[in-house]
Amino acid sequence: MNSERTILAGFGGQGVMLMGQLLTQAGMFEGKEVSFLPSYGPEMRGGTANCGVIIQTEPISSPVVEGNATSEIIMNLPSLLKFEKDLIPGGKLLINSSLIERKASRSDIEVYYIPSSDIANELGNTRVSNMVMLGAFIEVTGAVDSENVFHALEERLGEEKAHLMEINRDAFERGMECARKQRTNG
Amino acid sequence: MAKILMKGNEAVGEAAIRAGCRFFFGYPITPQSELPEYMSLHLPKVGGVYLQAESEIAAINMVYGAAGCGARVMTGSSSPGIALKQEGISYMAGAELPCVIVNMMRGGPGLGSIQPAQSDYFQSTRGGGDGDYRLLVYAPASVQEMVDYVQIAFDKADKYRNPVLVVGDGVIGQMMEPVEFVSKPAENLPEKDWATTGTGGKREPNIINSLYLDAEKLERHNIHLSKKYSYMQENEQRWEATGLEGAELVIVAYGTTARIARSAMDNLNKKGWKIGLLRPITLWPFPEKGFQLLDETTKHLLVVEMSMGQMIDDVRIVNEGKRKIHFTGRSGGVIPSTSLIEEKILEILERSE
Structure with missing residues (x-):
């Protein structure tokens, strides 16, 4: 059975829930079975978010x-x-290496270090760090088609924020590129 | 219509509006607050009224008022909030008023936790309020099923002139799944000729009441209600059965827990075990007809709940001592894992070999 089961986690405000929702919606566009389960418990009140x-x-x-x-x-x-x-x-672990200095402790998994906050800052908006990670994620997992992620994001941004599509796309592609390089090196 | 991705709580709100609900009275509480939030945004657009009451007790009494006028009305809350509504629920059952109540359960007792639980089974099926009354109780297991059963709940409430309770938990309230809103033709429902809509000087006033000072009158009312409940017991049982044929053990679980149990069942069946699943969809009436379908091969029933064991009492009643009954679960807001269920099943089956 072809099944991608993903945990997305970080601080509140890093766009973790949005990443999860875009991924879920893209899967739905492809006619796949999807579910999105967010944490909403006391840990959220402490500033961490996961889904x-x-x-x-x-x-x-x-x-x-x-x-x-x-x-x-x-x-x-x-x-x-x-x-x-x-x-x-054999699972795939994508780490935001801009904020996490530590390496993964396991050797039986595939690890990718993506300096997503740095890349986002280079692009001029630290908030697209999540899209960098999502691009890298799609590159290594192929869970959904990139275009469907953009489609989901377009719906989400609406006409009012449509101008933000470009920087989000750039961020996504930079993430893909970063993961692709690590893949060939590894 | 294409599927849309929706959070459980929001999908409940949309389903209610599509079912003709025009009034929502409530008070926010995690993990169901997105339901009143959705209603506050969308009810005014269809000429409805959303009102945040000063408390759960006020909210359920507003529901009493709107239902008495013949309106389709809903309230929602989570465990301790539903506890506060019990008096109003009992009054509505007594006055035979239709309404839909949603409980996205969290850990208890008391204020408990804000995490998912199923520890309001007794509260739902035994009545937290006073008197000889019953609620029709649905326990959907997915966001789509929530949507489907909210519509059914409104129809059944009108059909029986009785409050209907739809229970989920923090998982179903908070998770997002694709849903499709398919409007089904409503059941052929009777006119609400009992509602207090104004006599216009043309008829005797209708009275909405649950007070009977004459004991014999109240007894007649109790007998009338009891007949209604018996009819519901005969006609409204719903369940989903999977893999009962040849099963050595059948898991009994509802709502979110049934989905986790299903994963555990699939994992074990792939390894050659014969495990089935019986999922009650109505908690009241409890689906005893489903248990009549159990195979002779089934020696064990494993009840799994997000509580310390409440539905297990009903399983004991319908089992009539025929099979061995076991229990596992987590409580307090902890979600049971598939491995917990698998280990329990193996322990039972390996011990009995």
Whole structure:
């Protein structure tokens, strides 16, 4: 069964929930079975945010991603410490290396270090750091088609914020490129 | 219509509006606050009224008033908020007023936690309010099913002149899944000729009331209600059964927990075990007809709940001592894992070999 089960985690404000929702919506556009389960508990009040996204061909039973993640997007250190164990062997771990100095502790997984905050700053808006990560994620997982992510983002931004599409696309492509390089080197 | 990605709480709101609900009275509480939020934004657009009451108690009494006028009306809350509404719910059952109440359960007792739970099974099916009354209780397991059952709930409430409760939990309230709104033709529902809509000088006043000072009159009312509940028990049981044929063990679980149980079941069946799943969709009436479909091969029932074990009482009642009943679950807002369920099943089956 073709199933991508992803944990996305970071600080509130890093766009973690948006990443998860865009991914979920893109999967829905492709006619796949999808679910998005956000954390909403006390940890959110402390400033961390995480969500679990499932995209697969067969109907989804449990929407909980715990101990069986095929991939993770990790935006801050507390999230790395909390969720690294939830990856299956061979799972793909994407780390925002601009904010996390530590390396992954496991050797049975594929790790990508993406300086997403730095890349976003180079592009002139630190807030597109999440799109850098999402681009890198799509590059290494192929979970959904990039165009469907852009389609989801367009819907989300609406006409009022349509001018933000360009920088988000740039960020996404820089993320893809960054991941592609690490892939060829590795 | 194309599918749209929606949060459970918001989908409940949209489904209610499409079902003709024009009044919502509530008070915010995690994890269902997106429901009143959605209603506050969208009800005014269709000529409806959203009102944030000063408390849950006020909200349910506003529901009483609107329902008495014959309107389609809803309230929603989460566990401790639903506890506060119990008096009003009992009054509505007594006065035979239709309404839909949504409970996105969180951990308890008391203020408890804000995380997902199923520890209001007793509250839902045994009545937190006083008197001989019953609620029709639906427990959907996905955002789409929430949407479908909210519409059904409004129709059944009108059909039976009874409050209908739809229970989810923090997971279903907060998660997003694709949903499709398909309007089904409503059941052939009776005119609300009992509603207090003004006599226009043409008829005797209708009275909405749950007070009967004459004991024999109240007993007649109780007998009338009881007949209604018996009819509901006969006609409204719903469940989903999977893999019952030849099953050694059948898991009994509802809502979110049933989905986790299903993952556990699939994992074990791939390894050659024969596990089935019986998912109650109505908590009341409890789907005892579903249990009549259990195979002779089934020696064990495993009840899984996000509580310390409440539905297990109903499973014991319908089981009549025929099969061994086991329990596992997590409580307090902790979601049980598939591995917890798988380990419990293996422990049961390996011990009985």
